Amino acid sequence: MRRIAAATCALVFSATISSAEEWQGSYGGFQLGNLSADTEGAASVSGDGQTLGVHLGYGIELGQYVLGGEVDYDTADVTLGAGLAEIDSLGRLKVRAGTGLGQTLVYGTAGIARADTSLGDETGYFLGAGIGADVGSGWVVGGEVLYHTFRDIDGSGIDADATTLGLRASFRF
Structure with a gap:
């Protein structure tokens, strides 16, 4: 019984822990998702809508870890409140670290x-997490959740927080 348990553990760990090298290199793809936003300040409203975008990145191997950078752009169809403001697009410059x-x-x-809104454009920051699964032939599918913060959009006195939840497909080349 102990031999079976030991063999099972060895098989599971050898199948799940491997070199980060298979994640090294360039990739590009598209994403679609949902954006939910809330504002505070001169106006407090909320709204949500769909996003569709593209991304391009590069990952490098550092031992068992993967470090990389990515740029992405999403078009958005999000109306806040009863038409007080609209979010038209989001662009991001990312640093990614994982295993x-x-x-x-x-x-x-x-x-x-960077958010493009009907109130003006504003630069902010974001934090998030994601997961990707290699499905073969160079394709990776996964998901990502990002929390964004934008302060005093174009001097309007309105602050916005936005969360995106997206599905991604990438091709490694």
């Missing part, structure tokens, strides 16, 4: 975000 667990990459991400 490769076999065919799965788990990572955290942070960086600078």
Whole structure:
């Protein structure tokens, strides 16, 4: 019984822990998701809507870890309140750090975000986490959640917090 348990543990751990090298290199793809936003300050409203975008990045191997950068752009269809404001797009410059667990990459991400709204454009920051699964032939599918903060949008006195939840598909090249 102990031999079976030991063999099972060895098989599970050898299947899930592998080199981060399989996650090294360039990738690009698209994402779609939902954006939910709340504002405070001169106006307190909320709204949500869909996003659709593209991303391009590069990851490098550092031992068992993966470190990289990514740029992405989402178009958005989000109306806040009864038409007080609209979020038209989001662009992000990301740093990603994670670990490769076999065919799965788990990572955290942070960086600078730029929102294009009907009130004006504003730069803020974001934090988030994601997961990707290698499904073969260079394709990776996964999900990502990002929390954004924008302060005093274009001098309007309105602060906004936005959360995106998205599905992603990337091709490694």
